[in-house]
Amino acid sequence: MVVEPRRALKGAVLGLVLVAPLVLGQGSTVDEIAKYRAALQDGNPAELWEARGADLWLQKRGPKNASLEQCDLGLGAGVVKGAYAQLPRYFADADRVMDLETRIVWCMVTLQGYTEADAMKGPFGGPDRKADMEAYVAFVTSESRGIKMNVALRHPKEQEAYRLGEKMFYFRGGTHDFACATCHGEDAKRIRLQDLPNLTQTQGAQKAYTTWPAYRVSQGELRSFQWRLNDCFRQQRFPELVFTSDASIALTMFLAHNANGAAFDAPAIKR
Amino acid sequence: MQRRQLSRALAAAMAAPAILIGCVTSPSDAEVAAKAATVLKASFREQGQARLDRLVQDDTQQTCSAYTGKALPKDIAAQIENANLAMIKWPADGKLVGDWKNGEKIAQEGRGMQYSDDPKGPVGANCYACHQLAPQELSYGTIGPSLYQFGKLRGYTDENRKYAYGKVYNAEGYSACTNMPRFGHKGILTEQQIKDVVALLMDPDSPVNK
Numbered sequence: 001m002v003v004e005p006r007r008a009l010k011g012a013v014l015g016l017v018l019v020a021p022l023v024l025g026q027g028s029t030v031d032e033i034a035k036y037r038a039a040l041q042d043g044n045p046a047e048l049w050e051a052r053g054a055d056l057w058l059q060k061r062g063p064k065n066a067s068l069e070q071c072d073l074g075l076g077a078g079v080v081k082g083a084y085a086q087l088p089r090y091f092a093d094a095d096r097v098m099d100l101e102t103r104i105v106w107c108m109v110t111l112q113g114y115t116e117a118d119a120m121k122g123p124f125g126g127p128d129r130k131a132d133m134e135a136y137v138a139f140v141t142s143e144s145r146g147i148k149m150n151v152a153l154r155h156p157k158e159q160e161a162y163r164l165g166e167k168m169f170y171f172r173g174g175t176h177d178f179a180c181a182t183c184h185g186e187d188a189k190r191i192r193l194q195d196l197p198n199l200t201q202t203q204g205a206q207k208a209y210t211t212w213p214a215y216r217v218s219q220g221e222l223r224s225f226q227w228r229l230n231d232c233f234r235q236q237r238f239p240e241l242v243f244t245s246d247a248s249i250a251l252t253m254f255l256a257h258n259a260n261g262a263a264f265d266a267p268a269i270k271r
Numbered sequence: 272m273q274r275r276q277l278s279r280a281l282a283a284a285m286a287a288p289a290i291l292i293g294c295v296t297s298p299s300d301a302e303v304a305a306k307a308a309t310v311l312k313a314s315f316r317e318q319g320q321a322r323l324d325r326l327v328q329d330d331t332q333q334t335c336s337a338y339t340g341k342a343l344p345k346d347i348a349a350q351i352e353n354a355n356l357a358m359i360k361w362p363a364d365g366k367l368v369g370d371w372k373n374g375e376k377i378a379q380e381g382r383g384m385q386y387s388d389d390p391k392g393p394v395g396a397n398c399y400a401c402h403q404l405a406p407q408e409l410s411y412g413t414i415g416p417s418l419y420q421f422g423k424l425r426g427y428t429d430e431n432r433k434y435a436y437g438k439v440y441n442a443e444g445y446s447a448c449t450n451m452p453r454f455g456h457k458g459i460l461t462e463q464q465i466k467d468v469v470a471l472l473m474d475p476d477s478p479v480n481k
């Protein structure tokens with residue numbers, strides 16, 4: 001993997017330059033935002049996370065002084081290529097449906113000897129610290145770029161996760177009566193100027209799901225799908241979604257399966 | 272109130288044939304919904320001002336969740352609307368219209384009730400997230416209809432002022448299973464804030480009506 005920090009940084013700098021143009025009228029505002037988004041595609045700092053994750057994956061770490069090279073992401077021990085395009089899935093060794101982050105935690109515990117609590121500590125990076133989890137996620141997902149999403153519902157627990165995720169998607173609660181579907185259940189809607197994907201339709205689910213994880217220019221961080229769900233629920237006025245919780249996996253199963261057939265295209269870059 | 276009817280309606284909705292995914296012994300739609308609610312409760316933790324009781328649905332939330340993506344029968348819709356209309360607290364002083372300038376600030380303010388927000392405020396309605404209002408604001412969403420010239424087009428009547436107040440206070444009283452939050456009923460906005468938002472919509476001097 002070749003990383004060009006200068007090229008990568010260009011995207012971030014362009015973000016600062018083009019962030020202000022609210023001019024003239026609605027049409028030109030939307031045009032300017034489209035131009036800004038196009039400019040971002042030129043260089044993606046997510047490459048820095050991918051490279052760090054690839055490096056960390058091979059490092060001997062934890063109480064057992066072992067790497068994650070033998071981690072079985074569903075295609076057999078040691079196979080990373082294409083694994084993310086088939087997640088979440090049922091893992092017999094854990095007797096549980098797992099998404100990528102949950103499986104990485106499992107491997108950190110079983111292979112490297114971490115406690116589950118230690119493996120799950122600080123999964124999202126912030127201004128003062130980079131999260132190893134987001135680097136792992138960037139590396140593993142980058143190894144599925146260009147591969148078609150193919151999330152199966154073979155095992156009864158996979159089928160159950162999908163149906164639970166679907167119900168959760170429509171679950172209205174909290175102070176504002178919001179469900180996921182409130183913002184993501186219709187075509188061609190937006191919040192302020194932000195377009196909203198309709199996640200109940202194949203095309204919308206495909207476009208959204210295949211472009212996470214993403215480097216968020218506004219946050220200067222690579223964000224995983226667990227983070228995406230966590231922050232949606234914050235804005236939904238719900239309490240905090242627990243990292244790798246059953247609800248987070250069920251919702252991921254619902255959305256990932258709906259994206260089947262589309263080529264995975266992340267880590268991406270978003271505003 | 273309408274609790275028993277709503278619960279019965281909900282049971283009927285859930286008894287509707289579930290879509291089976293290749294398994295004869297698949298759990299029913301109602302069983303999946305019940306399990307989803309249980310799993311959700313175990314998957315969140317309290318954070319800031321957002322306590323776990325936010326995952327406990329009231330009748331309206333429960334019924335509307337069950338019917339999302341399905342046609343809402345007219346009698347169920349009427350029950351939801353009547354129940355919510357009956358819960359609106361109208362201002363004791365009889366005044367429904369406040370200050371449109373404050374209303375504009377409330378319409379712009381996106382903070383409030385998130386666990387990341389200061390519980391002391393400010394709390395806004397973030398109307399622009401979903402609606403066009405004053406034409407000067409270009410950054411508006413489209414989940415709700417445009418409200419530009421709301422008062423001018425409808426007329427500055429007592430009836431329309433009352434409708435605007437009631438709709439902001441409890442939108443479920445007018446349109447069952449709407450996407451719009453119940454700003455008064457759920458204690459998101461104060462009575463004065465709702466009056467100010469009504470002014471933004473109904474004051475002839477408000478930029479919304481220019």
